[in-house]
Each structure stands twice: as C-alpha cells, then as structure tokens.
Amino acid sequence: MIRTGEQYRESIRDGRQIWINGEKVDDVTTHPAFRPLVDIRARIHDMAHDPATRDTLAYADPETGELNAVQQKPPVTRDDWDAKRAATDAVLSDVGGVVTRVGDETIGEMWSLIDGQDVLDAINPAYSDNVRRHIRQACFGDPFHVSANTDPKGDRSKRPQDQDPDMLLHVVKETDSGIVVRGAKYETAAAYANQAFTKPTIANWGDSELSDYALGFILDMGAPGLKYICRTGFAGRAPAEDYPLANRFDEVDTLVVFDDVEIPWENVLFYRDTRAATFIRATLHRYSAFAFTQRNLRLADLMIGAALWNVKQTGLERQQAVQEKLAALACYREGVNAHLTAAIALAERSPGGLLMPNQSLLYTGRVLACSQLHEMMHIARELCGGQICVTPDKASFDHPDTGPWLEKFYSVNEHWVAEDRRKLLAYARDLLNSDYAGHRLTFQLFAQSPPFAHLAAVYRNFDFSGPLDLVKDAAGLSDRVLGTLGRRA
Known part of the structure; x- marks a missing residue:
C-alpha cells in the first residue's frame, strides 16, 4: 500500500549511524546535505496521493483494491511499460531535474529475480520462499528500495582470499538466526533508503563452486552494525542561486560498512553458490x-x-x-x-x-x-x-x-x-x-x-546468427563452417 511522504520520513528515523564531513548525523531527514533528496523521495510518495498526479503514479491492484506504485509493478504488457515511462517523466518534471536512485531504477533487479526463481530453486529450494516474499514486499510494499553492488575491491589482481578478506563483502559465520557478514558496499542514497538488494560485485571466483563472497540478501537499512560513511555533499557548498542543481539534486553516495551485521535467514536469497551469483550478475539489468x-x-x-x-x-x-x-x-x-x-x-x-x-x-x-x-x-x-x-x-x-x-x-x-x-x-x-x-x-x-x-x-x-548467415550465403560458404558456430571470435 502506498505510503505518504511523512510516513517515509518517519521510517528512516531509525537511529542509523551516519557520518558526513566528519560529522555524525542526528536526523537524516533534516540534515542539509540529505534533506533535498529526502524531500524529493517524499514528494514521489505524495504524488501517488495527489489528485493531479495520482492516476499517473498509482494503480489499483485488481485483487486487493489497494493503491500501488506504477513504477514498482512487475511489467507484463507494453501498456505497463508506457505507464512506467510516463510515471518517471512525471516525477522528473515535477521535481524539475534528474534524479536516478529514487526507486524506480532499482526495482527492476527484483523483477530479474522473478525470472531467476527456477535457477535459484535448482541450486537450493530453501531460498524460494524468501525470494517470492521479498519480491512481493519490494513491488507492493512501497519501500524506498535501492541496490548495493560495488565493493572497495582492493587489489583486483588477487583473489579476495589472498588479501584483506573484507575488501569484498563476505560471510564470517552462521548462526541459528542467520548469517553474519563483514565488509563494505558503496551505494547511492543508502543513508536515506529503507532496504537494499545486496549482491556480489563482479568477482574473481575462478573455478570455485562455493564461496563466502557469493551471496545475495535483502538488507534492512536500519540493521545493527551498519555504518554509513558519506562523501561530501554538494548541497550547501555555495548559494542555490548560483548552483541550482547541486543544491537540489545531489544523491549522496555512501560507503556502507558491515561491521559483523547479522542477516536473518528469511532475508537470504542465495548463499555460497557462485552459479547463483553469476546468474544474478548476468541478468541484473535486463529491466x-x-x-x-x-x-x-x-x-x-x-x-x-x-x-x-x-x-x-x-x-x-x-x-x-x-x-x-x-x-x-x-x-x-x-x-x-x-x-x-x-x-x-x-x-x-x-x-x-x-x-x-x-x-x-x-x-x-x-x-x-x-x-x-x-x-x-x-x-x-x-x-x-x-x-x-x-x-x-x-x-x-x-x-x-x-x-x-x-x-x-x-x-x-x-x-x-x-x-x-x-x-x-x-x-x-x-x-x-x-x-x-x-x-x-x-x-x-x-x-x-x-x-x-x-x-x-x-x-x-546481440543475435550474431543473422550476420553470420548473411555472409555464409553471400560468400557461398559450405555447410561445414556451421561446425564452428559454437566458438566465439
């Protein structure tokens, strides 16, 4: 069910530990570096209730009758895509600038999980219920959902195990309640988001089938042990009359430190399987x-x-x-x-x-x-x-x-x-x-x-078969060359 802007603001007043410019932030919703984007995200929630924009931003679920966000809806028709495109345009026109990490750009990764359920089930059926539950929460629960991808990485000529292991996010132990993870991720808008789909970066696993670095989960941004270390913001550096975009549309990027954070088993989507991690990376951006x-x-x-x-x-x-x-x-x-x-x-x-x-x-x-x-x-x-x-x-x-x-x-x-x-x-x-x-x-x-x-x-x-067939026929090549099609150039 769609929330209001004030409900969103209240949801991120959860005591999370945030630092920027050497200062510990008491309230992310009022701090001058974050408030412009918090207000924009709140405005997106409120646009779904505003009579002038409600029909563009929201739709009534045919089963429940509840209002849901158009941009979060899993697309099944061309009309769905036309509606999403119109909704994004409406938001960008309403706020008067370009903002990227406000939810509609990251929700597509959850739709990719819909496509990957069979793959994940074949690897470990225990995660199937978790995947379905979190897809539904992300698509219909109206959270501010972001995506945690890249790690500090360290020396990329080495395997993560051959250097400081925390350079890539990894599991350090299992408990009855879940897994405990350590490391860090960079994520734009993390300091003022509700949850993130956290998954591996492009890692050097070699031939390993099992890896403590190959894991994916839904992260509650208010979880104990998280620390948010933000880059210097652009808002407030100079007068808004001279820098009208920097003061309104800076989406603050954050190093999210996982200081032995426990991820409940019900939030784990896949764990220790490089096949699952590789599949997720390959399909992550298809939407x-x-x-x-x-x-x-x-x-x-x-x-x-x-x-x-x-x-x-x-x-x-x-x-x-x-x-x-x-x-x-x-x-x-x-x-x-x-x-x-x-x-x-x-x-x-x-x-x-x-x-x-x-x-x-x-x-x-x-x-x-x-x-x-x-x-x-x-x-x-x-x-x-x-x-x-x-x-x-x-x-x-x-x-x-x-x-x-x-x-x-x-x-x-x-x-x-x-x-x-x-x-x-x-x-x-x-x-x-x-x-x-x-x-x-x-x-x-x-x-x-x-x-x-x-x-x-x-x-x-890209489908290379068309150009290959075209030149085969035009050059009069024999069918023997078809035996080479399994090899990439």
Whole structure:
C-alpha cells in the first residue's frame, strides 16, 4: 500500500549511524546535505496521493483494491511499460531535474529475480520462499528500495582470499538466526533508503563452486552494525542561486560498512553458490537499464534547452555551425529515445512470464547513452559559450557597487535583461561545468556497471546468427563452417 511522504520520513528515523564531513548525523531527514533528496523521495510518495498526479503514479491492484506504485509493478504488457515511462517523466518534471536512485531504477533487479526463481530453486529450494516474499514486499510494499553492488575491491589482481578478506563483502559465520557478514558496499542514497538488494560485485571466483563472497540478501537499512560513511555533499557548498542543481539534486553516495551485521535467514536469497551469483550478475539489468537510460534522455533535453536558450539570447541560432551542433545534440537525444521506444515495441517474454525490453536494443541503447554523454556535454558547453565559466555570482549582481556594471554588461535587450541571463548561465554552469556536473557524468558512466560490462552485455545479447548467415550465403560458404558456430571470435 502506498505510503505518504511523512510516513517515509518517519521510517528512516531509525537511529542509523551516519557520518558526513566528519560529522555524525542526528536526523537524516533534516540534515542539509540529505534533506533535498529526502524531500524529493517524499514528494514521489505524495504524488501517488495527489489528485493531479495520482492516476499517473498509482494503480489499483485488481485483487486487493489497494493503491500501488506504477513504477514498482512487475511489467507484463507494453501498456505497463508506457505507464512506467510516463510515471518517471512525471516525477522528473515535477521535481524539475534528474534524479536516478529514487526507486524506480532499482526495482527492476527484483523483477530479474522473478525470472531467476527456477535457477535459484535448482541450486537450493530453501531460498524460494524468501525470494517470492521479498519480491512481493519490494513491488507492493512501497519501500524506498535501492541496490548495493560495488565493493572497495582492493587489489583486483588477487583473489579476495589472498588479501584483506573484507575488501569484498563476505560471510564470517552462521548462526541459528542467520548469517553474519563483514565488509563494505558503496551505494547511492543508502543513508536515506529503507532496504537494499545486496549482491556480489563482479568477482574473481575462478573455478570455485562455493564461496563466502557469493551471496545475495535483502538488507534492512536500519540493521545493527551498519555504518554509513558519506562523501561530501554538494548541497550547501555555495548559494542555490548560483548552483541550482547541486543544491537540489545531489544523491549522496555512501560507503556502507558491515561491521559483523547479522542477516536473518528469511532475508537470504542465495548463499555460497557462485552459479547463483553469476546468474544474478548476468541478468541484473535486463529491466533496470531502461529507467537508467531514460535519465540520459531527460539529461539530453536539459542540455538542448540550455544550449538553445543561450544561442537565442545572443542571436546566434541562425548560424549554420550552431545549427549543426544543435542537430548533433538532437541526434543523440533521438538515438536514445529510439532505443527505448524500440526496446518496448519489440519486447520479449521473459523466463518468468514478464515482458522484458528487447535485450539487444536496450543494452545497445545504454552504451549509446553513456558512451557519448561526455561528447554531448562538450557540444553543449561550446554552444553556451565561455561565459558559463567566468560569470560572477548573484551576490555581485546584487551588490550596490558592482550590480550596476553587471546590469550594463549582461543586459542584451528588453527581452534579455541581466537577471534572466544570470539565471540561465548559472543553470548551464551547474548542468555542464560544475563539480556536480562532473560527478553526474562519472556516475552515469559507472552507476550500473563499467563500460566494459556494458559492452559485454551487448555481446551476450546481440543475435550474431543473422550476420553470420548473411555472409555464409553471400560468400557461398559450405555447410561445414556451421561446425564452428559454437566458438566465439
């Protein structure tokens, strides 16, 4: 059943141990570094109750009649995907910016577990009930659900057992109540989330069938023994008038330390089996890559808008060189849009009976969106011009000694006065040039997996048989070559 924003806020006032900038946080809902995103997550809950957005964000469960979140619903039809896409767009439009780790991008990993139940059952049927129960809780219980993936890793030329074993999260002992785990995970938004699907990173298991590092479980973020050590936030570093995005949309990344945390047996989804861990890693993003890539589409729209307003206010939009750069941004935007649209138009039935985006189109779309993002940001910087890195701050525009000069030099005509130009340049700077902008670029490159893993997903899911058959027939190759198809190039 959908909660209210205040119910969400109350749910994370659970005494968890959080540090940021050397300070221990008393209340994550009111601390200035976290409050902007806590408020956005609360707003998402409230949008499901707001008459203006309720029909876009919520649906009535046909069995129970209860309202549930559209974005959490396991997809079985194309209409489900259209509704999810519309819901995400509605949220991003309502809050006025791009936020990623707010739940709809991470829930897809639980849908992947629906597809993996038979695999996990074959490995150990004892976990089947746990998997089904937690899928239902994540999809219909309205928690703020995130995903814990990457570890500190240490020296990756060595097996985890051959160095400090805590560099990868692992089991240190079993109890009657559950397993005790030690190590650490990085996770964006962990400090203000309710639960996480915690699973192995891409590990070097070799030929081992059993490993204390191959485990997956649902983590209660208020569990004893957890410590949250957060990176410095962007909110509050500088005035919001000068950095409007950094002060509102910074999703604080956290090193979550597991100091001998007990995971109840009912929360363990798989344990000590590398086959299960490998399967989960391989299928983890078959749904969640959609919402992740959709963020690049929204970011492209923001870059186009910021760049186009900047050239319009200086009268350059009719120049051919400017139009070519705007066209390059539009091609990127529409390329991402085309992959998302086609992935649903050509969607596939999954092993668990869900409607899965066409995997080849989805993963190639993710590569397009992430691998070209830095180039598109640079084109947008060119279009915005050098003033995004030299313009004084708002305090200088307001000061009686400097304000008149800035009014003179930043006013273009009666349509573009100094204050509007200052706002546009400050927005473009924070979108493209600031510390926050650089952080977002790196985040989008690595947040789901590194670039080599993006390409590996494409390699596993692209159907190479069509090109092979085409060239076999065109070149007149004999059927003997078919015997080599089992070998990868």
